[in-house]
Amino acid sequence: MESRAIVLAAGAGTRMKSEKPKVAHELLGKPLVNWVIDAARQAGIGEVVSVVGHLREQVIPLVEEDTRVVVQPERRGTADAVAVCREALAGFDGSLVVLSGDSPLITPDTIRALIEVRERSCAAVVVLTMELDDPTGYGRIVRGEDGGVERIVEQKDCSTEQAALTECNSGFYCFDAKALFSALEQVTSDNAQNEFYLTDVLEICRSDGRVVSALITEDPSECLGINSRIQLADATKQMQRRINEHHMAEGVTMTDPELVWIGPDAVLGRDVELLPMTFLYGRTIVANNTVIGPNSRLTDTVVGEGCSIDETVAIEARIDANVTCGPRAYLRPGAHMCEGSKAGTHVEIKKSTIGKGSKVPHLSYIGDTEMGEGVNIGAGSITCNYDGTNKFTTIIEDDVFVGSDTMLVAPVTVGAGAVIGAGSVITHDVSPDALALERSKQVEIADWKQRRHNASK
Structure with a gap:
């Protein structure tokens, strides 16, 4: 009926x-x-x-x-x-x-x-x-x-x-x-x-x-009907326990189930390990043999096998197999970490593809970027994608090495195999296999400390 x-x-x-x-x-x-x-x-x-x-x-x-x-x-x-x-x-x-x-x-x-x-x-x-x-x-x-x-x-x-x-x-x-x-x-x-x-x-x-x-x-x-914030907290705790027990019975390890929160639509593979203070919300999918946490929050994110996701916030991101994220990485909507890539400490990635085996190890922002395979981004580097009105794309081809503290001002393309010297501000396309440098002349004034001291008297 x-x-x-x-x-x-x-x-x-x-x-x-x-x-x-x-x-x-x-x-x-x-x-x-x-x-x-x-x-x-x-x-x-x-x-x-x-x-x-x-x-x-x-x-x-x-x-x-x-x-x-x-x-x-x-x-x-x-x-x-x-x-x-x-x-x-x-x-x-x-x-x-x-x-x-x-x-x-x-x-x-x-x-x-x-x-x-x-x-x-x-x-x-x-x-x-x-x-x-x-x-x-x-x-x-x-x-x-x-x-x-x-x-x-x-x-x-x-x-x-x-x-x-x-x-x-x-x-x-x-x-x-x-x-x-x-x-x-x-x-x-x-x-x-x-x-x-x-x-x-x-x-x-x-x-x-x-x-x-x-x-x-x-x-x-x-x-249980929810009529107050206290009842909402009580219901959350009961549902948390119900969901976590289900996943543990299916082969998920939790160091402390009381410190793991999983939404009802999340899908977890076997031998996934969830460390304390992990949140998996929305339609998040985690494949086998991946470790998430501690202190990680994933929303509507797909994670492949064998990943390590440490102190990471990911929203509507795609993370392929054997990727390393964190600690303290932020993957915003449209971020795609390809197989074997890395987003390191204090790295933010938005609407960008990080190619197979490419690394953004630390202190960098990558936005609106298409990055090829085998790329290394030096510490403190930024793709400057926004001019205050419009967003522009940066293209970094395979096997590029970007030195530390580099600004890539979009729209710009860096050809395969190119090397960018540290401290450069790149505003024009770089040819494949070229070395690109952009630095002001270093000026040195001898005996500056003593002359300054004398002047002060």
């Missing part, structure tokens, strides 16, 4: 004390709402509808590529948020999962289990519940004499007896779509918050003689 999902992402999240909507805050480099959408996709759900509202101009760009976006004009409660999806889901007859966009720890397995329980029992709704030692703040599950779910009572509406219940609502449901939209027409705002509660649907369906049941999660942390 086909299943679809609604992701509720319209809330403000006032306890976050932020100018960003709650669901746009990131966990391990990915916005909270995208964790939930990805879990739904991985569970096999076809169409996903995102409900946006508060600061939607920030949320829509996060979800519009992967989901159908529906706007909740006014925040009038969770039932209203689901009701605005009626047109988007018109004619759908199947399992409709409702997910909270601020609960990034939910797993595809749990979503699948919700769907399976509902379809097996032909229930109008199955709610995911959790047993908590401290249920404060959560809606309580009230069961009937038959053990079925009778209703859910929100914290502010609980009696003393209901407040003592420890089985709580997670905010995740699987509905029979037709039963859901029929029941929504009967939901009122007669409650402490004057809102339309989605939880009221359960009591309405039960009154109509439909099956209403619950699936108790074995891991309540999956249902």
Whole structure:
């Protein structure tokens, strides 16, 4: 049977004390709402509808590529948020999962289990519940004499007896779509918050003689909603542990897993070693037998086999096999380190190709450059690619030797096998196999110290 999902992402999240909507805050480099959408996709759900509202101009760009976006004009409660999806889901007859966009720890397995329980029992709704030692703040599950779910009572509406219940609502449901939209027409705002509660649907369906049941999660942390920075930090720590344990089980070594942070979309080969204070975010890929860290952060970067990436920041870079980076290297977008090349200490490379076996060992900036094979760049050298208005390209052909403290003022080409003398400012093309020097005449004034001393008297 086909299943679809609604992701509720319209809330403000006032306890976050932020100018960003709650669901746009990131966990391990990915916005909270995208964790939930990805879990739904991985569970096999076809169409996903995102409900946006508060600061939607920030949320829509996060979800519009992967989901159908529906706007909740006014925040009038969770039932209203689901009701605005009626047109988007018109004619759908199947399992409709409702997910909270601020609960990034939910797993595809749990979503699948919700769907399976509902379809097996032909229930109008199955709610995911959790047993908590401290249920404060959560809606309580009230069961009937038959053990079925009778209703859910929100914290502010609980009696003393209901407040003592420890089985709580997670905010995740699987509905029979037709039963859901029929029941929504009967939901009122007669409650402490004057809102339309989605939880009221359960009591309405039960009154109509439909099956209403619950699936108790074995891991309540999956249902953790992010309402504060403290809860965000707690969820990050739990996801960090979950991801790291997965990679270690697949052959990755971590000196201290507590000091390694890996995003959900990173792909790691076997015998990769991650040293403390390593961050791998976005679609970063690391091949076998590579060592990363300490103090390294890679985002959307591809790293080949057998590399050493030490104290390096790399963003949208490509690093081929057997490359050495760092310590304290910075690879900006468009940097391509070819096989066996090197970016050394305090080196910054931007939108440039460093050819096979070429070396930029220390204290250099290489920008908008096409560098061939076997090139050596002396310390303190710079490709001057920007004139304040436009960017220009430097071409350095194979086997060039560039002396220390050289400025290559683009646009300029240095021919294969050429040698650039230290301290030169190169403003014209250099022929292959030539020696290029550009230096002012050295002036020496004899006895300068004594003459200066006498003059001061």
